[in-house]
Amino acid sequence: MVFRKLPGVSASGMGLRLSQKFVFLLFLSGLVTLCFGALFFLPDSVRLKRIFLSKTESQPVTVGSENDVREHLKKGAKDPEHLRGITSAKGETSTKLKALGRKPSVTNEAKTDKKVAGGEALEDMTLSRSKTDSASKDEKVTSSSNQGANTDTSFDYNKFKKCLLKPPLGIEHGKPSDPQTLQRREKVKEMMKFAWDNYKSFAWGRNELRPLTRNGHIGNMFGEWGASIVDSLDTLYIMGLMDEYNDAKEWVETSLDLNSNGEASLFEVNIRYVGGLLSAYYLTGEEMFKRKVMVLGEKLLPAFNTPTGIPRGVINLGSGTSWSWGWASAGSSILAEFGTLHLEFVHLSELSNNDIYTEKVMNIRKLLNKIEKPHGLYPNFLSPVSGNWVQHHVSIGGLGDSFYEYLIKSYLMSDKTDEEAKKMYYSALEAIEANLVQKSPGGLTYMAEWRGGILDHKMGHLACFSGGMVVIGADDGAPEKRQHYLDLAAEITHTCHESYSRSATKLGPEAFRFDGGAEATATRLSDRYYILRPEVIESYMYMWRLTHDPKYREWGWEAVEALEQHCRVEAGFSGIRDVYAQTVSHDNMQQSFFLSETLKYLYLLFSDDDLLPLEDWVFNTEAHPLPVTNTTVSPVIVTQVSVL
Numbered sequence: 001m002v003f004r005k006l007p008g009v010s011a012s013g014m015g016l017r018l019s020q021k022f023v024f025l026l027f028l029s030g031l032v033t034l035c036f037g038a039l040f041f042l043p044d045s046v047r048l049k050r051i052f053l054s055k056t057e058s059q060p061v062t063v064g065s066e067n068d069v070r071e072h073l074k075k076g077a078k079d080p081e082h083l084r085g086i087t088s089a090k091g092e093t094s095t096k097l098k099a100l101g102r103k104p105s106v107t108n109e110a111k112t113d114k115k116v117a118g119g120e121a122l123e124d125m126t127l128s129r130s131k132t133d134s135a136s137k138d139e140k141v142t143s144s145s146n147q148g149a150n151t152d153t154s155f156d157y158n159k160f161k162k163c164l165l166k167p168p169l170g171i172e173h174g175k176p177s178d179p180q181t182l183q184r185r186e187k188v189k190e191m192m193k194f195a196w197d198n199y200k201s202f203a204w205g206r207n208e209l210r211p212l213t214r215n216g217h218i219g220n221m222f223g224e225w226g227a228s229i230v231d232s233l234d235t236l237y238i239m240g241l242m243d244e245y246n247d248a249k250e251w252v253e254t255s256l257d258l259n260s261n262g263e264a265s266l267f268e269v270n271i272r273y274v275g276g277l278l279s280a281y282y283l284t285g286e287e288m289f290k291r292k293v294m295v296l297g298e299k300l301l302p303a304f305n306t307p308t309g310i311p312r313g314v315i316n317l318g319s320g321t322s323w324s325w326g327w328a329s330a331g332s333s334i335l336a337e338f339g340t341l342h343l344e345f346v347h348l349s350e351l352s353n354n355d356i357y358t359e360k361v362m363n364i365r366k367l368l369n370k371i372e373k374p375h376g377l378y379p380n381f382l383s384p385v386s387g388n389w390v391q392h393h394v395s396i397g398g399l400g401d402s403f404y405e406y407l408i409k410s411y412l413m414s415d416k417t418d419e420e421a422k423k424m425y426y427s428a429l430e431a432i433e434a435n436l437v438q439k440s441p442g443g444l445t446y447m448a449e450w451r452g453g454i455l456d457h458k459m460g461h462l463a464c465f466s467g468g469m470v471v472i473g474a475d476d477g478a479p480e481k482r483q484h485y486l487d488l489a490a491e492i493t494h495t496c497h498e499s500y501s502r503s504a505t506k507l508g509p510e511a512f513r514f515d516g517g518a519e520a521t522a523t524r525l526s527d528r529y530y531i532l533r534p535e536v537i538e539s540y541m542y543m544w545r546l547t548h549d550p551k552y553r554e555w556g557w558e559a560v561e562a563l564e565q566h567c568r569v570e571a572g573f574s575g576i577r578d579v580y581a582q583t584v585s586h587d588n589m590q591q592s593f594f595l596s597e598t599l600k601y602l603y604l605l606f607s608d609d610d611l612l613p614l615e616d617w618v619f620n621t622e623a624h625p626l627p628v629t630n631t632t633v634s635p636v637i638v639t640q641v642s643v644l
């Protein structure tokens with residue numbers, strides 16, 4: 001029907017019946033709704049959409065320059081292959097620390113807690129507000145990107161701490177009873193103090209120490225902040241190095257300038273700074289760490305403004321602009337980077353009471369779940385624009401690694417409620433076993449790399465974390481596979497140990513091969529370096545915790561001796577250029593991960609299991625411990641339910 005409105009004649013004067021008018025209006029409103037709804041399906045680039053559905057946070061997008069590649073590769077140490085990878089919680093977008101829902105069962109104290117729950121929350125809010133008011137200028141930079149944030153950040157730290165199985169401070173906890181192990185633990189503590197003291201003397205505030213030239217190093221991957229300081233906070237704390245910890249804390253409070261315009265890898269900022277500040281907060285209860293990490297979390301959000309929500313690799317924290325690494329295939333994002341955000345982002349939501357962080361990582365998971373996977377495998381490069389794989393290179397080492405790690409750890413961190421992460425992890429592991437896991441002629445189990453169906457019989461040092469990953473997930477797969485996973489984890493760890501014991505220095509190369517007669521040795525000159533990496537020791541630590549086979553402590557001690565002999569220099573620890581050379585040549589870098597990971601895992605290896613028990617904590621990929629959470633509908637409701 002077409003109605004022409006005549007001037008001066010009202011609709012009622014057009015002779016329409018009431019029912020006709022009603023149908024007409026219904027039709028009209030339906031049409032309007034339909035048109036508006038259709039806008040959501042238009043591509044982001046359509047102008048009409050931008051006019052009607054303006055985004056609050058759109059950022060210019062550029063592709064990384066050659067300099068990025070050079071700077072990235074120059075890190076030598078930290079070539080692209082070092083960047084590891086995702087995870088989450090099914091459907092629910094809010095989590096609550098497991099501890100809050102666990103320990104204080106039905107006691108009078110608990111009932112009292114319940115009565116005052118609301119009151120406590122209010123007090124906490126007031127407290128945190130007044131603290132924020134007096135906080136540094138860094139911490140006042142909030143809210144512009146506070147997308148729908150619920151500002152109630154009344155996380156009850158004391159309740160959380162009371163509910164842990166073991167208190168987090170390691171002075172009285174984890175002390176081994178046998179004298180030899182205790183002595184070894186003390187040695188590791190001394191190494192940490194030595195590494196830290198030299199960093200403090202020669203590189204304070206820089207990202208890393210150059211121990212030969214006795215100066216500091218700022219790599220653009222970590223922004224322009226003191227990476228080694230934030231990375232060391234929890235290691236110093238659990239070792240009971242309190243003067244050193246206090247210096248680090250003071251620096252974070254007074255000098256960690258979150259307003260600096262530095263460009264940095266989203267992945268590195270997340271695993272080191274977000275992870276390091278979160279763990280420092282959970283271990284110590286210092287509110288300052290929480291305030292800092294909340295500000296930082298917000299600064300990462302613009303990186304997700306891509307057509308798919310898959311973040312790009314590099315971000316300018318000042319402007320929020322993000323772009324892809326210049327070396328990454330066709331402006332793609334890296335699996336191990338966008339896939340290594342989940343643990344930290346769930347905790348950001350937890351502390352801020354703002355679901356946005358969890359939503360960001362759940363969106364990534366949704367896409368990865370939906371997309372077709374060649375042979376069930378996840379290739380390393382994905383376009384953040386189209387959401388398609390860019391190449392079919394699959395690796396459990398560099399570019400892929402921590403994605404798989406974060407799947408199983410998301411499940412464990414959710415107090416084993418995140419079924420989706422669990423399913424994704426075990427399917428991925430099945431595909432890895434079917435396509436990548438190989439046995440060498442000499443009987444060594446290894447994980448090869450996969451390039452469009454062709455196997456490259458090489459295993460990177462980075463891939464050696466997988467022994468630990470497989471063992472922490474051994475109990476939760478199909479019951480009939482438990483023993484198989486334990487065996488697989490032990491075999492991989494054994495292979496990685498072989499890569500160490502077959503070298504002159506008893507330290508392992510960056511990558512080792514299983515072709516042309518090679519068995520767990522590097523055949524190329526360019527693969528022979530060791531840069532103080534933690535992955536092999538990380539697997540020893542998990543294997544020890546889950547099997548208590550003393551050989552893992554022995555292997556850890558071999559590594560300590562080799563580090564002391566070949567990597568310790570006058571002013572710190574340094575990587576070496578060739579693990580097969582009798583006379584070593586140092587690379588002049590004390591990597592930040594040596595402090596956060598290598599030395600921490602060694603210390604834990606020589607401690608009893610009640611120091612950061614695996615039931616309470618999961619370690620992020622930079623070895624920063626984060627507490628186990630439980631999924632809930634609403635944190636407030638859970639606080640109440642937990643004390644019923």
Ligand code: DMJ
Nearest residue numbers: 082084402533534593621
């Ligand atoms: C660490 O920074 C992290 O473990 C990361 O996931 C991969 N590489 C280094 C250490 O080798």
